[in-house]
Amino acid sequence: MKFLDQARVFIRSGAGGAGAVSFRREKFLEFGGPDGGDGGRGGDVWAEAVDGLNTLIDYRYQQHFHAKTGMHGMGRNRTGSKGADAVLKLPAGTQIFAEDNATLICDLTAKGQRFRLAKGGNGGFGNLHFTTATNRAPRRANPGQEGQEQTIWLRLKLIADAGLVGLPNAGKSTFLSVVTAARPKIADYPFTTLHPNLGVARAGGRECVLADIPGLIAGAHKGVGIGDRFLGHIERTNVLLHLVSAHNEDIAEAYQTVRGELAAYGHGLADKPELVALAQIDSVSEEESREKLVALAAACGKQVFALSAVTHNGLEPVMHAVFDTIETARREQQQAEERQAKKLPTEEI
Incomplete structure (x- = not known):
């Protein structure tokens, strides 16, 4: 399946059905009076986060979504049925923006979450509504209200606990293939x-x-290489695992290059908890590996793990550190939410 994380879509809710002009006709009843029913409401356009999706590829081939028009009213006070809704089924983590691609409409972060993007028009009144003491046989009815239409942008940010970052060929994909399926x-x-x-x-x-994104190179925030368009997929992560390949001649420069791109991108990526690991140590000598570990620790100012995804050497300590960091972040987030919930509104005396 191809990966697509941004799509432009046109939506339109259904118009309401028109009210009916009708009169009661029965044998032996000379003046039955009006009995025109109301039109049905037009269908709404909904966005819903569903399970089993991790791409917006479906919206590459269909960009127009129209809800159905409500049925017209009928005689004998029969109200038209409501128009069918249109539902955009999206992967969890999808953000929906207005046509300017900057104004956030909603953020679907959990499976099952729904949001109404466009409300269907109300149905028109039948002639029964216009009966008065002086007008016993009105011959007018309202048309249905028009639906709403707009162009929206869908932008997917994958839901992941940890993100893998690094230069190209740093061993991120190999690491992902070894620790996951x-x-x-x-x-x-x-x-x-x-x-x-x-x-x-x-x-x-x-x-x-775990989320593995394409490698970053110097100038990625300006569009160099693949650019930084995929960094949005690790904005929601609790920890970043920064892999630096032992093949790099200048370990410190390789580390600082990626850190500089994260800072240039913004959105809090540079402030996320970070674990640093020297990867692909099986491809260099033990002496060279030790030297580069020291250089990398000096560059990042924190503990550095050494690992080889090919030989599975050092994987266990790294994964335990990843799990511990994620659990700490979740605990802090839960405590922050509890503190926020306990806050009572202050009243001025």
Whole structure:
């Protein structure tokens, strides 16, 4: 399945049905009076987060979604039926923006969450509504209200607990394929990964979702290489696992390049908890590996893990650190929400 994380869609809710002009006609009843029913409401346009989707590829081939018009009213005071709704089924993590692609309408972060994007028009009144003491036989009815229409942008930000970042060929895809059941494309040339990949890692009764994004190079925030358009997929993560390949001649420069791109992108990525690991240590000598570990620790100012996804060396300590960091972040978030819920509104005396 192809990956698509942004789509432009036109939506229109259904118009309301027209009211009916009708009069009661029965044998032996000379003046039956009006009995025109109201028109039905037009259908709404809804957005719904559903399970089993992780791309917006469906909206590449269909960009127009129209809800149905309400049925017209009928005689004998019969109200027209409501028009059918149009539902945009989206993966969790989809943000919906207005036509300017900047004004956020809603953010679907949980499966089952629904949001009404366009309300259907009301049905028109039948002639029964216009009966008065002086006008016993009105011959007018209202047309249905027009529906709403607008162009919206769908932007997907994957829901993941941890994000893998690094330069191209840093071993991110290999790491993902080893610790999860994901099968990303792996090759010995830059930019093998062209779109984000997700995988579920499990260890010791704990599990988390890992997101692997295409590698970053200097100037990515200006569009160099693949650019930074995929960094949005790790905005929701609790921790970043920064892999630096032992193949790099200048370890400090390789680390600072990626950190600089994260800071240039913004949106809080540079402030997220970060774990740093020297990857692909199986491809260099032990002495060179130790030297680069020291250099990387000096560049980042924190503990550095050493790992090899190919030989599975050092994977367990890294994954335990990832799980611990995620649990700490979740705990802090829960405590913040509880503190917010306990806050009472202050009253001025």
